[in-house]
Amino acid sequence: MSVYGFLPYALTAWLFGWGLYGIVSSRNWVHLCICLAIVQSSTYVLLLGIGYRLGAAAPVFAQFSASTAAVDPVVQALMLTDIVVEATVVALLLALAVRAHQSTGSLDPSASCEMRG
Amino acid sequence: MALTVALQLVALCLLAVLGPGVVLTRDPVRQAIAVSFFGLVLAATFFLFRAPDVALSQLVIGAVALPLMILLALTKVKNREAEQAQTKQAEEGGS
Amino acid sequence: MSGGARAVLAGLGIAGVVFVILWGAVDLPAVGHYLGPYGDVVTPLAVFARHSTDAVSAVNFDFRGIDTLGEEFILFTSVLGVTLLLRQSEEGAKGEGESEDRAQGRPTPSTGDAVRSFGSGMVGLLVLFGTYMVTHGTVTPGGGFQGGVILATVPLLVYLSSSAEIFERIAPRRLVEAGESAGAFGYVLVGLFGVIAGVEFLRNVVPLGKTGTLTGGGTTVLLNLTVGLEVATGFVLLMLAFVDEALQRRRRAQR
Numbered sequence: 001m002s003v004y005g006f007l008p009y010a011l012t013a014w015l016f017g018w019g020l021y022g023i024v025s026s027r028n029w030v031h032l033c034i035c036l037a038i039v040q041s042s043t044y045v046l047l048l049g050i051g052y053r054l055g056a057a058a059p060v061f062a063q064f065s066a067s068t069a070a071v072d073p074v075v076q077a078l079m080l081t082d083i084v085v086e087a088t089v090v091a092l093l094l095a096l097a098v099r100a101h102q103s104t105g106s107l108d109p110s111a112s113c114e115m116r117g
Numbered sequence: 118m119a120l121t122v123a124l125q126l127v128a129l130c131l132l133a134v135l136g137p138g139v140v141l142t143r144d145p146v147r148q149a150i151a152v153s154f155f156g157l158v159l160a161a162t163f164f165l166f167r168a169p170d171v172a173l174s175q176l177v178i179g180a181v182a183l184p185l186m187i188l189l190a191l192t193k194v195k196n197r198e199a200e201q202a203q204t205k206q207a208e209e210g211g212s
Numbered sequence: 213m214s215g216g217a218r219a220v221l222a223g224l225g226i227a228g229v230v231f232v233i234l235w236g237a238v239d240l241p242a243v244g245h246y247l248g249p250y251g252d253v254v255t256p257l258a259v260f261a262r263h264s265t266d267a268v269s270a271v272n273f274d275f276r277g278i279d280t281l282g283e284e285f286i287l288f289t290s291v292l293g294v295t296l297l298l299r300q301s302e303e304g305a306k307g308e309g310e311s312e313d314r315a316q317g318r319p320t321p322s323t324g325d326a327v328r329s330f331g332s333g334m335v336g337l338l339v340l341f342g343t344y345m346v347t348h349g350t351v352t353p354g355g356g357f358q359g360g361v362i363l364a365t366v367p368l369l370v371y372l373s374s375s376a377e378i379f380e381r382i383a384p385r386r387l388v389e390a391g392e393s394a395g396a397f398g399y400v401l402v403g404l405f406g407v408i409a410g411v412e413f414l415r416n417v418v419p420l421g422k423t424g425t426l427t428g429g430g431t432t433v434l435l436n437l438t439v440g441l442e443v444a445t446g447f448v449l450l451m452l453a454f455v456d457e458a459l460q461r462r463r464r465a466q467r
Contacts, residue, residue, distance in 0.1 A: 001238070001242045002242065004122060004125075004126065004242075004243065004244065005242025005243050005244060005245070006237065006238075006242065006243070007126065007129050007243070008129065008243050009233070009234070009237030009240065009243070010234065010237070011129050011132060011133055012233060012237070013230045013233040013234050013237070014133055014136065014230075015132070015133075015136045016229065016230065016233060017226050017227075017229065017230040018136050018137045018140050019136070019140065020225075020226045020229065021140065021222075021226055022139075022140035022141075024222040024226070025219075025222075027143065028143070028145055030145040030148075030187060030190060030191060030194075031143060031145055031148060033187070034139065034145070034148050034149070034152050034187065035139075035140055037152060037179075037183065038136055038139055038140060038152075038155070041136075041155070041159055041179075042136075044159070044163075044171070044175070045129075045132070045159075045162075046237075048162070048163060048166050048168060048171075049166075049243040050240065050243075050246070051168075051246060051251065052166050052167065052243055052244055052246060053244060053245070053246040054118070054122075054244035054245070055118050056167060056246075057167060058167040058168065058169050058353070059167075059251075059255060059266075059267035059268055060169065060170075060265060060266050060267065060268075060352060060353055061255075061259050061265045061266075061267070062265045062266070062351055062352055062424060066255060066256050066259035066260065067256070070167075070251070070255055070267070071166075071167045071168070071246065071251065072246055072248065072250065072251030073251060073254060073255060073258070073267035073268045073270075073271050074250050074251060074254060074271050074275075074276070075251075076168050076170055076171050076268045076271075077268050077271040077272040077276060078279075079163075079168070079171045079174075080170050080171050080174050080268065080272060080355075080357060081272065081279070081280055081283040081357065082283075083171065083174045083175050083178050083179070083357075084174060084178060084283070084287060084357045084361070084443065085283050085286050085287060085290075086178070087178045087179075087182050087183055087186070087361075087447075088286065088287045088290035088291065088446070088450070089286075089290055090183060090186065090187075091186050091290060091291075091294050091450050092290045092293045092294055092297075094186055094187065094190040094454075095190070095293065095294040095297040095298050095453070095454075096297065097190065097194075098190055098193050098194060098197075098297075098298065099297050099298075101194050101197065102197060105201075107194060169353035170266070170268040170269070170353045170354070170355065170358070171268075172353075173345075173353055173354060173358040174357055174358050174361075177358055177361040177362055178361060181361075181365060182361055182364075182365075182447060185368070185451070186450065186451075186454065189451065189454035189455060190454060192454075193298075193454055
């Protein structure tokens with residue numbers, strides 16, 4: 001596999017790893033939510049790489065006939081709804097962060113993790 | 118076609134640099150702007166890979182709606198902190 | 213567990229995940245050499261059997277319509293969750309702040325001229341563009357999701373460029389909530405057309421129009437509209453939930 005053929009998959013692993021590192025080492029709930037958005041972006045790159053065909057056109061046939069080579073529309077449909085859902089899930093997490101700030105007084109994850117025996 | 122391939126490679130490398138950039142920005146307000154720029158470059162990458170629907174969706178969500186909600190949440194937190202500081206000051210002044 | 217031990221464990225976990233992703237990716241076909249049959253099967257079906265020139269919309273709302281139903285309801289539930297989480301703290305403060313300020317009719321601090329003129333200019337353009345994006349979902353790239361989010365930024369632009377009162381007048385909470393429920397229910401209702409016609413749920417039973425026009429696509433057009441309504445009102449509700457406290461703070465500060 002050439003470099004070009006493998007690069008999107010390598011980018012997926014790279015972004016996923018960095019996003020996970022950001023989540024694990026985070027000191028702020030909001031920073032954590034944004035790192036989760038980075039992890040989600042890595043999955044979009046993976047799906048994008050799976051469906052792409054060299055030299056093909058976008059799967060919209062308003063201007064040309066339906067028999068021209070096109071990239072895979074099924075994978076793009078998956079990505080499309082996924083992006084909108086990502087935004088609402090991050091909104092829900094941000095609301096949880098605001099409530100956590102209300103009850104503990106700080107946005108630091110370690111402030112809310114005390115377990116008393 | 119060689120131009121498209123070259124642009125795609127440039128976009129992917131740019132994403133590889135921006136991703137850690139967003140993670141390593143610790144201040145949430147700055148990170149909101151960083152993730153907005155990351156969303157913009159990601160939308161351009163989708164467009165270069167022949168996915169216009171997805172690019173539209175990513176552009177609107179990742180560059181507008183997501184940083185907006187982050188900044189709104191941060192404003193809410195800051196307002197609450199200011200309010201708590203105010204009530205604490207009022208208590209200390211009164212007692 | 214000490215910080216150092218946790219860091220080592222996290223590092224091992226992240227390295228493991230990255231390795232598994234790369235190991236799996238080695239067996240995938242190289243990017244650019246798409247092999248799979250589904251894309252090539254679906255594309256001519258979308259254009260000729262469903263009269264929709266945008267294959268992605270046809271896949272989203274017709275071939276995989278029930279998937280989109282699930283995603284729409286994830287959105288609905290998330291908005292519900294955000295509204296519930298952020299409303300509890302508002303209960304006591306909301307009543308007194310509202311009545312006092314409404315009775316005395318105090319003006320809010322005015323925004324700058326540049327912001328106001330730019331905002332008002334953009335509002336008309338955004339409404340037009342958002343509606344265009346929603347209605348042309350089956351013809352060109354676009355659809356309910358993208359157009360809905362564009363439409364949702366309009367009330368927020370109004371809030372930023374003019375006052376909170378105008379924002380509440382054009383996007384009153386009850387109307388927006390009703391719109392969101394109508395959008396979510398509308399999707400299920402269009403799906404039930406199929407059941408009423410005697411075939412399965414979400415089947416495309418509405419007459420398919422001419423390919424390449426606004427009516428091409430059958431139920432896809434209706435589903436685009438309901439999803440556009442639901443996404444737009446959902447995002448406005450999200451913003452309302454976050455912005456509510458800032459609205460009241462402004463009123464209380466002017467007492």
